[in-house]
Amino acid sequence: MADHETAKAAKNEREDAPIHRKLAVNQEYLKKRLDIGVSFDIGVRELSVGEKKLAFYFINGFPDNMVVVEMLRELSRVKREELVPQVLTRMFRKYLTHPQVEELRRMDEVVDKLLAGHLVVLIDGEQTALAVDARHYPARQPEEPDTERVVRGSRDGFTETLVFNTALIRRRVRDERLRMELVQVGERSKTDVCLAYLKDVADPELVRLIRDKLSRITVDGLPMAEKALEEFLVGRNWHPFPLVRYTERPDVAASHLLEGHVLVLVDTSPSVIIAPTTFFHHVQHAEEYRQTPVVGTYLRWIRFIGILLSIFLLPLWLLFVFNPELLPKELAFIGPKKSGEIPIFFQFILAEIGIDLMRMAAVHTPTPLATAMGLIAAVLIGEVAIKVGLFAPETILYTAVAAIGMFATPSYELSLAVKLVRLFLLLMVFLFKVPGFVLGVTVIVFVLAMTRSLNTPYLWPLIPFNWPALRTILFRTSVPSMKMRPSIVRPQDASRQSS
Numbered sequence: 053m054a055d056h057e058t059a060k061a062a063k064n065e066r067e068d069a070p071i072h073r074k075l076a077v078n079q080e081y082l083k084k085r086l087d088i089g090v091s092f093d094i095g096v097r098e099l100s101v102g103e104k105k106l107a108f109y110f111i112n113g114f115p116d117n118m119v120v121v122e123m124l125r126e127l128s129r130v131k132r133e134e135l136v137p138q139v140l141t142r143m144f145r146k147y148l149t150h151p152q153v154e155e156l157r158r159m160d161e162v163v164d165k166l167l168a169g170h171l172v173v174l175i176d177g178e179q180t181a182l183a184v185d186a187r188h189y190p191a192r193q194p195e196e197p198d199t200e201r202v203v204r205g206s207r208d209g210f211t212e213t214l215v216f217n218t219a220l221i222r223r224r225v226r227d228e229r230l231r232m233e234l235v236q237v238g239e240r241s242k243t244d245v246c247l248a249y250l251k252d253v254a255d256p257e258l259v260r261l262i263r264d265k266l267s268r269i270t271v272d273g274l275p276m277a278e279k280a281l282e283e284f285l286v287g288r289n290w291h292p293f294p295l296v297r298y299t300e301r302p303d304v305a306a307s308h309l310l311e312g313h314v315l316v317l318v319d320t321s322p323s324v325i326i327a328p329t330t331f332f333h334h335v336q337h338a339e340e341y342r343q344t345p346v347v348g349t350y351l352r353w354i355r356f357i358g359i360l361l362s363i364f365l366l367p368l369w370l371l372f373v374f375n376p377e378l379l380p381k382e383l384a385f386i387g388p389k390k391s392g393e394i395p396i397f398f399q400f401i402l403a404e405i406g407i408d409l410m411r412m413a414a415v416h417t418p419t420p421l422a423t424a425m426g427l428i429a430a431v432l433i434g435e436v437a438i439k440v441g442l443f444a445p446e447t448i449l450y451t452a453v454a455a456i457g458m459f460a461t462p463s464y465e466l467s468l469a470v471k472l473v474r475l476f477l478l479l480m481v482f483l484f485k486v487p488g489f490v491l492g493v494t495v496i497v498f499v500l501a502m503t504r505s506l507n508t509p510y511l512w513p514l515i516p517f518n519w520p521a522l523r524t525i526l527f528r529t530s531v532p533s534m535k536m537r538p539s540i541v542r543p544q545d546a547s548r549q550s551s
Contacts, residue, residue: 069159075105075176081159082109086166094166102130105176109162114169116188123171123184152185164242189213194220197300197322199464202339209300214244214319217302221248221315224306229253235266237281241273244319245281253312255542261506262314262327277321285316285327286505292472294465295505297326297333304338312543328508328541331500332525334463335359340528348528355460362457362470366400367477367489369450374485388444397482399443403451404475406433512540 072078079096088094097108106127110120156162156172157180165183166172173182194208194216210217218232233247245266249259265285274280278298286295299305300322305315308326316325326333335355340348369386372379373396376387388396437443454474461467473496480488503510513521521538523529537543 071157071159071162071174071179071181073177073179075107075174078159078162078174078181079107082162085159085163099124099127101127107174109166109172109174111166111169114188115171115186119186119188120171123186154183154185156181156183164236168242168244189215191216200299200301200304200338200462202342205338205342206301206303208302210302210305210317210322210324212320212322214246214317217317217322217324218246218248220302221305221309224302225250225309230309233263235263237266237269238271238273241275243274243277246315246317248309248315248317250309250312253310253537253543253545254314255312255544258314258328258506258542262316266316274318278316278318278323278325281316281318282325285325288503291503292469293331293500293503293510294334294463294469295329295503295510297329297463298323298465299326300324301338307341310537310548312537312541328506330505330508330512330540331466331510332513334466335461336525337462345528345530349526352526352528355462358457358460359470360457362454362461362467363474363477365450365454365457366474367481367492369446370396370400370478371481371486371489374481378486386446388446393441394443396444396447397478399447400451400478401475403443403447404471407451407455408471508540 069081072081082088086094088096093112095110095112097110099106099108108120154165154170156165162172162174162181162183169187171184171186173184175181191211191213194211196202196207197209200209208220210220222230227250229251231247231249231251235245235247236242237245247259247263247266262285266281269281269284271280271284282296283289288295299308305324305326309315314327316327318325336352337355340351342348343351373387376384379386394402434443434448438445438448458467458470461470476496477489477492480492482488484491500511501509501515509516512518513525518539521540524534535547535549537546537548539546
């Protein structure tokens with residue numbers, strides 16, 4: 053314990069060190085703290101400008117070479133009489149012509165800016181350093197997200213670079229009241245996290261709640277980016293249902309901003325967190341708003357049907373297998389003609405495991421081989437399993453329908469939660485028959501009704517009931533008729549349209 057306190061005190065003392073007037077002292081400090089010479093990617097360029105010694109520190113791969121070369125060219129022409137007096141002021145305002153230059157006064161600020169990719173300039177005789185944001189991010193171009201494709205609409209999507217993502221949002225919301233607050237999370241990773249919201253629309257209490265949660269995070273780093281951050285924000289680590297919504301589409305993010313939601317963007321991640329979130333946020337898709345209201349409503353209901361089939365089809369069919377008297381005579385053909393060598397319940401479990409194995413294999417299989425892998429799984433494994441009597445044909449049929457309903461779910465996280473709910477209901481039906489099905493559904497509804505995401509009821513507007521809001525979920529309404537923002541986000545300005 054004493055050693056820990058000593059180390060902590062030494063660390064605090066090291067981070068409180070001011071910038072020394074002597075350049076050599078600062079260089080020695082950085083050499084010891086960053087092990088310069090051991091880490092090959094930390095570069096140092098020493099030069100003399102107007103008889104003043106300067107040291108440029110940078111991380112290889114971050115600075116834009118063209119910007120750096122232009123800065124060095126300008127500085128090489130400086131004469132001594134052009135710098136004195138007020139060396140720092142003249143250099144800051146006249147010679148470092150880059151638009152993003154910041155003054156630093158402590159060595160821990162120097163280290164943080166350097167490791168964030170800035171070009172740091174230390175000047176002999178000055179107790180202030182300069183940080184030039186000349187970063188050129190290694191990044192891919194914005195592309196349409198694989199999980200949120202639309203037939204018509206924009207094809208750009210978020211990338212792993214935070215400043216690109218904020219620019220994509222700014223392009224769609226050109227409001228002076230749009231706020232982008234930047235914080236750093238992680239003792240070692242110092243990951244940039246952006247809190248985006250409309251100042252005059254978003255609920256101040258919600259913004260304060262998320263900001264406080266971010267400030268209280270104490271962890272080494274966020275290697276899993278937005279997913280690790282979500283677990284700190286919502287806290288319910290064992291809840292199968294997603295308590296925040298993710299999107300990789302800038303138009304979806306902008307739409308939620310205008311509704312009064314708060315966005316959380318994490319550097320190195322193309323997924324943006326939307327908060328607060330209800331269950332019904334996860335069953336809507338951008339494609340519905342790219343079509344007419346009638347077509348959008350039709351698509352939405354097809355998705356609803358697919359989700360319901362994914363949850364209830366297998367448990368209900370298993371229930372009818374165990375209790376065929378529950379079926380009317382007109383539907384007597386639904387029962388299995390041949391049950392196979394394995395009990396129906398275990399056939400479903402094996403089929404579910406098989407589908408998950410195929411899904412994971414498809415993810416890890418190179419694209420040219422994925423089609424061949426699917427044919428092998430569907431034709432060889434499925435057909436042979438039926439012919440040898442391991443599975444009943446109806447088992448494969450209904451499992452496939454449930455899987456299609458799961459894949460039709462717009463939210464990938466919700467589709468995985470639906471699978472767990474389906475397995476839970478299958479187990480309850482297998483153990484307790486009709487009472488088990490009723491009890492299982494009751495438990496699921498009760499858990500969801502009691503769930504809150506960032507102080508927001510998860511089943512709103514069904515529980516608590518709000519018909520105007522529920523109507524907009526059941527039916528895709530036209531944009532001119534959507535005059536009010538959702539009340540669940542408690543917006544300061546409830547009207548969408550100016551009078």
